[in-house]
Amino acid sequence: MSLRERLSSLRQTLRDVAAPPSPVPSSVPAPAESQVVLRSVEHVERLPPEVLTTTSNVAYDWDYSAKRAELRTLYEKSKDLIWNARTDLDWSTNVDPESEIVADSFNPLFGTDVWRKLDRKTELPKLRRHMTSYILSNFLHGEQGALLATSQIVASAPTTDAKMYASAQVFDEARHVEAYDRYLTSKVELIYPPSKHLKQLLDTVLTDSRWDFKFLGMQILVEGVALGAFGLIHQTAQEPLIKRITHMIMQDEARHVAFGVMSLKGHYEGMDASELRDREEFIIESSRLLRDRFLAQEVWETVGLPQAECEAAAANSVMMKMFRKLLFSKIVPNVKRLGLLTPRVRRGFEELEVIEYESWEASA
Numbered sequence: 149m150s151l152r153e154r155l156s157s158l159r160q161t162l163r164d165v166a167a168p169p170s171p172v173p174s175s176v177p178a179p180a181e182s183q184v185v186l187r188s189v190e191h192v193e194r195l196p197p198e199v200l201t202t203t204s205n206v207a208y209d210w211d212y213s214a215k216r217a218e219l220r221t222l223y224e225k226s227k228d229l230i231w232n233a234r235t236d237l238d239w240s241t242n243v244d245p246e247s248e249i250v251a252d253s254f255n256p257l258f259g260t261d262v263w264r265k266l267d268r269k270t271e272l273p274k275l276r277r278h279m280t281s282y283i284l285s286n287f288l289h290g291e292q293g294a295l296l297a298t299s300q301i302v303a304s305a306p307t308t309d310a311k312m313y314a315s316a317q318v319f320d321e322a323r324h325v326e327a328y329d330r331y332l333t334s335k336v337e338l339i340y341p342p343s344k345h346l347k348q349l350l351d352t353v354l355t356d357s358r359w360d361f362k363f364l365g366m367q368i369l370v371e372g373v374a375l376g377a378f379g380l381i382h383q384t385a386q387e388p389l390i391k392r393i394t395h396m397i398m399q400d401e402a403r404h405v406a407f408g409v410m411s412l413k414g415h416y417e418g419m420d421a422s423e424l425r426d427r428e429e430f431i432i433e434s435s436r437l438l439r440d441r442f443l444a445q446e447v448w449e450t451v452g453l454p455q456a457e458c459e460a461a462a463a464n465s466v467m468m469k470m471f472r473k474l475l476f477s478k479i480v481p482n483v484k485r486l487g488l489l490t491p492r493v494r495r496g497f498e499e500l501e502v503i504e505y506e507s508w509e510a511s512a
């Protein structure tokens with residue numbers, strides 16, 4: 149390609165990036181211009197930027213030869229399967245933010261008395277928009293956590309094999325942030341802050357200096373739950389754009405969980421008892437946080453529903469209990485595969501009522 153052609157192609161790309169969204173298909177009524185201009189993104193609570201202090205190591209590896217073929221294979225796969233959030237998704241899709249974008253069955257109130265009493269014309273559409281935003285906003289913030297944690301792995305991982313794969317994951321996570329942010333901003337027009345349970349877990353993963361805590365917390369736990377949640381959303385979502393976004397992201401997440409399992413394999417064999425205990429406690433505590441992050445307490449207050457009644461209804465909802473348990477279907481087998489299903493962790497999983505997944509097929 150000549151320099152002139154390259155410049156022309158670059159100019160076209162820049163025009164594409166700057167171009168206004170494509171018109172909606174003629175079968176869907178386009179909103180009036182004034183409506184589009186007037187509706188701007190709402191933030192339930194806009195958090196200020198935040199800086200965490202960490203003490204992670206930065207490791208050089210002067211030997212660039214491949215020593216772990218499976219990590220290089222995963223790296224090659226990542227390069228082959230790169231997609232573009234801007235061009236591979238149909239952003240012209242018209243989305244009604246108050247429709248059932250995410251299946252009602254994901255709402256902790258679904259099937260409860262509180263749900264039955266909701267006004268179908270006013271309260272239900274509003275609750276649907278807030279619940280969609282709550283779920284997707286927490287996915288978005290989790291993606292930022294993954295972006296940051298994986299960039300730390302690039303710096304601290306001791307081998308070139310791990311650094312190169314982790315760098316491919318960093319780029320995956322950037323596209324995930326881009327896709328969820330664009331969907332929330334341009335379609336739902338409402339963003340929630342991270343749930344306190346998710347934020348606490350991300351803070352721990354990002355500030356602990358031990359490299360294996362990053363993999364355990366992010367690739368095995370957070371991404372394990374994300375894979376379970378994305379799978380459920382993908383199967384049940386009614387809205388085609390979010391279904392497609394979830395599908396694209398899920399393909400990447402499966403590689404990320406595989407990276408965690410490959411990196412930690414054998415690491416815990418013969419580990420000193422007190423060191424192992426730290427990991428056991430981390431797994432149990434993090435699993436509790438991940439289970440509780442789906443309770444959606446923040447939503448009830450924001451939409452004006454009775455807080456105590458909603459919390460009680462959500463805690464006892466059969467659907468929610470089933471949903472939370474299913475989310476652990478990837479985590480429990482992988483923890484077992486890593487040799488971490490010790491008697492203490494087993495008791496923790498029994499208390500969480502998720503031990504039944506130990507015999508399920510592990511990811512990766």
Ligand SMILES: [Fe+2]
Nearest residue numbers: 291294321324
């Ligand atoms: Fe991701």
Ligand SMILES: [Fe+2]
Nearest residue numbers: 294371401404
């Ligand atoms: Fe990921």
